[in-house]
Amino acid sequence: MKKTVFKIGGREFDLAGRTYIMGILNVTPDSFSDGGKFNQEDAALKHVEEMIAEGADIIDVGGESTRPGHQQITEEEEIIRTASMIGKISERFDIPISIDTYKAKVASAAVQAGAGLVNDIWGLKYDPGMANLIAESGISCCLMHNRKNAQYRNFIEDVKEELRESLSLAEQAGIARDKILLDPGVGFGKTYEQNLEIIRRLSQLNDLGYPLLLGTSRKSVIGLALDLPVTERMEGTLVTTVFGVLAGCAFVRVHDVKENKRAIQMAEALQEVLK
Numbered sequence: 001m002k003k004t005v006f007k008i009g010g011r012e013f014d015l016a017g018r019t020y021i022m023g024i025l026n027v028t029p030d031s032f033s034d035g036g037k038f039n040q041e042d043a044a045l046k047h048v049e050e051m052i053a054e055g056a057d058i059i060d061v062g063g064e065s066t067r068p069g070h071q072q073i074t075e076e077e078e079i080i081r082t083a084s085m086i087g088k089i090s091e092r093f094d095i096p097i098s099i100d101t102y103k104a105k106v107a108s109a110a111v112q113a114g115a116g117l118v119n120d121i122w123g124l125k126y127d128p129g130m131a132n133l134i135a136e137s138g139i140s141c142c143l144m145h146n147r148k149n150a151q152y153r154n155f156i157e158d159v160k161e162e163l164r165e166s167l168s169l170a171e172q173a174g175i176a177r178d179k180i181l182l183d184p185g186v187g188f189g190k191t192y193e194q195n196l197e198i199i200r201r202l203s204q205l206n207d208l209g210y211p212l213l214l215g216t217s218r219k220s221v222i223g224l225a226l227d228l229p230v231t232e233r234m235e236g237t238l239v240t241t242v243f244g245v246l247a248g249c250a251f252v253r254v255h256d257v258k259e260n261k262r263a264i265q266m267a268e269a270l271q272e273v274l275k
Contacts (some may be wrong), residue, residue, distance in 0.1 A: 006094040006211055006250060008058055008091050009116025010139050015211055019245045022098065022253040023048075023056030024217065025089075028065050028235070029079045041088065048089055055261035058117070059093075060253060061086055061110070062100035066188075067119055075105045085110040091113030098142070104129035111137045115179075118254075121148050121188065123166030124173075131173035136202055140150065141175065142213050143167070145185035156201055157195055159184065163208060181250065182210045186240075187219040195221035199240055202247035211250035215241040238263045246270070 004016045013020055013193040027044055048059055063081035064073050078101065083136050086198040088111065098117035099110035104127045107118045116139050123143040124131045134141045145159050152158040163182055170180055184198045184205055199221075205212055216222065222236035223229065234256050241252050241260050254260040 006140070006178070008098070009114075010235060011058075011096045011116075012067060013057070013250070013254070015250045017268070019171050019241075019249055019268070020057040020251050021257055021261055021264070022058045022060045022213065022215075022251050023051035023054075023257045024062070024253060024255050025051075025060050025085075026057055026247075027085050028060055032093045041085070044085055045088060045092065048093060048095075051257045052095055056095070056256035056257045058096040058098055058251070059089060060098045060100050060119055061089070062116070063106070064101070075103050078103065078106045079109045082106065083113040086113040086191055102126040102130065104133045107256050108133055108137075115139070117141060119183075120144060121185070124169040125166065129180060131169050131175060131239075134170075134179075135174040139183070140179045141170070142181040142183050143170065143187065144183035144215075147189035150189055150191045150194060152194070155197060156204055159198065160208060162206065163205070167210075172207065177210075180210050181213045182208060183213045183215060186214070186221060192221055192224050195219075196225070199243055202244065202249065206248055212244075212248070213251040214240070214244040214247075215253035216244075216247045217253060219258075234259060242267045267272070 006013045006015055025044060025048060063078040082099060089097055092105050098113045099107055099115040099120045100119045101107050102120050102122040115236050118134055119142045120130060121144045123146060125221050145163050186195050187199060218230050218233040224231040226236050238259060244252050245264055252260060
């Protein structure tokens with residue numbers, strides 16, 4: 001990886017041998033994991049305070065559930081849910097904020113409210129205005145691999161090629177290379193076996209030359225592997241986080257900040273000794 005510093009808002013992240021935590025704040029009534037828990041302002045801000053105390057490096061705010069079979073909401077409703085919350089987090093806390101959306105209007109409102117990164121689960125392929133919005137605002141972005149089906153010819157190579165398509169859209173719009181993270185899209189457009197494979201082979205995505213973000217927290221691949229409900233998937237998540245550290249991921253996106261922070265610190269300590 002050529003670039004060792006990544007900037008989100010006013011914060012610089014040294015990526016040399018480090019993995020940072022993106023804490024999840026779902027201000028939705030129907031998220032698969034914590035729907036309805038933090039869609040009230042006081043509860044949400046208290047949770048942000050807790051995540052920062054536990055070691056979160058960035059807060060990712062989402063206003064629409066993207067779980068399988070989710071109900072899409074209007075841009076206006078998503079803006080109401082997210083922009084005000086981002087503004088309040090920005091006022092109260094000194095931490096970078098990202099907006100989890102694939103809609104340019106929602107991203108624009110979030111950026112105006114204080115977001116420094118757009119986390120797009122469709123990798124610029126859903127909303128034609130998203131790439132230009134990111135380029136013109138000068139903020140950072142995370143481009144995730146996603147597709148409508150799980151039928152691949154050569155799984156890993158197809159994932160790489162489809163991520164290159166997102167990178168091409170970014171380049172055409174004028175998004176700077178050093179403003180881009182890539183996400184392999186665990187849980188999106190992949191079967192159970194393919195989700196396991198993409199986690200196991202994460203390091204091969206480093207060939208694309210961009211920092212990686214891994215989002216596996218409490219997802220169905222863990223539930224299926226362990227035959228456990230969403231409320232009992234922390235240990236499985238921690239294993240995937242360690243895989244992310246070993247593969248050189250720059251960020252992991254998680255619900256349980258304290259526990260993942262400790263797992264990262266232990267994995268990094270072992271890596272340091274083995275150098």
